[in-house]
Amino acid sequence: MMVIIFFCFFLFMIIQPFGTQFVRALPQQGFISIDCGFEGSSGYQNNITGLNYTGDGPYIATGENRVVSSNPFGQLYATLRSFPNGTRNCYSLSPVQPGQRYLIRAEFYHGNYDGKGLSPTFDLHLGVNFWTTIAIRTNGGALAEIITVARRQKIEVCLINTNRGTPYISLLELRPLLYFMYPFANESQSLLMSTRWNYGTRDYLRYPDDPYDRKWDADSGEFLPLNTSRQVQTSPGDPFQIPSVVLQTARSFSKTNYNLRITAATASPGERMYIVLHFSELLPLNPANESRILEIYGGDAQLQLFTEYRPPFLVADHKEIINAVIGQSGTYTIAVYVKNTSTQPYIINAMEGFIVRPMNESQTDDRDVTAIEDVKKAFKLTRNWEADPCSPRQYVWQGLVCSYDASANARITSLNLSFSSLVGAIPLSIGNLTALTTLDLSGNNLSGPIPDILGDISSLKILDLSGNEAIGSIPRNLCGRVSKGVLLLRGGEGQCKSSGKNNKTTIISVSVAVSVVFLMILIFIWIFLRRRKAHSPKGELVKRLGLVKERDTRQRDIRFTNAKIKQITRNFEQEIGKGGFGPVYLGHLDNATQVAVKVLSATSSHGSREFEAEVLLLGRVHHKNLVCLLGYCDEPKHLSLVYEYMDNGNLREHLSGEISGCSLLNWRQRVSIALQAAQGLDYLHNGCRPSIVHRDIKSSNILLNSSYVAKIADFGLSRAFSHDNATHITTGVAGTPGYLDPEYFQNYRLDEKSDVYSFGIVLLEILTGQPPYMGSAEKTHIVKWVRTRVEAGDINNIVDPNLHGDFEVNEAWKMVEVAMSCTAASSTERMPMGDVVMALKQCIEINVPDYGIQPVYSDKSPIIPLISGEYALSAPTAR
Structure with missing residues (x-):
């Protein structure tokens, strides 16, 4: 508004x-x-x-x-x-x-x-x-x-x-x-100013008195103005940095039995508000017999927000009202009452009221934006090519077709610049539109060679160059795609046909030579591996583990024979689970310690490489929130891993109710599990050198012991890399559908932010109790499902209904905010795991002890205590 x-x-x-x-x-x-x-x-x-x-x-x-x-x-x-x-x-x-x-x-x-x-x-x-x-x-x-x-x-x-x-x-x-100012504004929501009042003065104020150039409307009214010439102190980290000249004046009254009612914001019914009341005591009160004690109400002055509040003397202080909802009146009213034991009347120095604006419209992928802007500049195009190319959808650029995915940014899939009076060479930047399926440049006056980079667009199906009389030669890689039938080329296709005839003999000769060389290499590798196996019965793994043990004196000899594995599991008597690696059996060590033994099955999708990766990794990492490897067996045809036994199974089983006889995870357990899993993942990213990317974070890989302590498991797909040499790894996609980072899936660039995305999915599972894909016929992804409910603004429609409303509203909104950041389509917009851990710790800190204050309830909006005894309305529509 x-x-x-x-x-x-x-x-x-x-x-x-x-x-x-x-x-x-x-x-x-x-x-x-x-x-x-x-x-x-x-x-x-x-x-x-x-x-x-x-x-x-x-x-x-x-x-x-x-x-x-x-x-x-x-x-x-x-x-x-x-x-x-x-x-x-x-x-x-x-x-x-x-x-x-x-x-x-x-x-x-x-x-x-x-x-x-x-x-x-x-x-x-x-x-x-x-x-x-x-x-x-x-x-x-x-x-x-x-x-x-x-x-x-x-x-x-x-x-x-x-x-x-x-x-x-x-x-x-x-x-x-400043970076810490107005923290309620973030990438998912902005603050639209509705009111900003400087009370107790007739002087309108802005820059330079306010170095951030906020415009402060004056309001003295018919009330008693209070003022002081002394400076009001503001701490360096104060999130509002209100100028002293604003706080040096205030509105008050001459009698203590009068109260103040003010309209804090005006907006459409149902919109969310964020209101900040700014206070500072301007009179030096004698604590022995003088006091100013305020009771602050909101929601048309019906809901008690802050009780027995005493503004500090000449120090800036603030009271925030978070996620207040505008009623049918279209206004939000605040009342400042004076407690009957107060000797001084009410006071208020300044106030700001904001409408919370969601900022959740999907943007176009940054790579596509850069590329299409370069094309626009090269061809000097105008059209309606303003702002974001694909969003909002009703303003998509002329000549573009975009694809939209709820879990990723929009991509440009078709570019039609036909009959646009284009001249000169085709810019190389078109080749950076890597999601293109159709490119139509027909009917122009283009000249010069066709860029080789067009042949690298693997998704390109149709390329129309017809009508460009001076067009140059067609690159060989494009002709190769035409000959394979994966690209339809219009204009210049004759070049590809003649080139094919001239080079046919050469291609056949080269193919035969390559085949012979490849066969010789295979024979050499087979002989080498046979000799290697004959001379190294224990394999290279033992030597590599030896290096690990030299670096870590805590590591003991953890190698078991297959006979010992049979003894531990009582000849594989009790199967307690099954995964991609193979079956998991219950075992007992000689000291009666229970263990879980994973045995590689003949049909396993994993193999010796994943087995070796897990042994090597868990041999060098130690953290309370990572599952502990107790031993392994690497005999030929007998690969086994021995872990500490986790009594309470995995997180997914608890959220889905698959474990019979177990009580539902309550809210406090869920928040604790989320924080513990985040700590384990943060250790892999920031506590290990080189850093480790897990690559398969999911709720079924988060195990719970008898005390419901969460530990991350299954490191078979993990990869390590040093930031000294690279910011990411280019590697084949691995992981579990539903948890896969869409950016990693598209460009094969792996870094820690891929784990962050997967962890965000786990957070949403913890919040909702739902799997990554909803059970509907449409198979809605959980990110899209939650986002639509965030926009609706009712946290009760997000949190697992099995909790029956028994959860902390402010904690839930904070977790939603963290999860939405983790699952941002672009990795640059996701917070690192260190910040995730800090945010979840703050989330837990929100739940302060009950000091005997009884919350006041309206029909739908309870008052929830925040840090320092403050209060916030709990009927938010997004956070």
């Missing part, structure tokens, strides 16, 4: 108490201040704020510059840029730092610039996501401000024509925030 501010607001904003004197200079590093429609070459400095403004030419290539004829507000609103053509026109703000928070503000003053006397209404988008709707009177104006997290190296602000008037814009500003 937009904050509508009409003529009087602009007058108030321009004629500020700063006067017309030049203000003191403050650093504007990272600031972007755009006077839209301004055509000056060098820009100018505003004589009120000292901010430097430039024209918008470098940030946008569309639209028309217009002059506002009726403008009493000075240079800032003298011009604008209107967009009579196109559905989506976008500003590209850069440079920005991905992952950093920014405040972005757009302002609109119409002034009947077109003389039509119309009142336009249009939408504003932040990249691919909806920001707000702008509705403006002919001589009025509006302001829209949002706090967001940059997802790429640029932020795009798009004006969307909704056929209700011509979109336009007057000012566009970007302000970087």
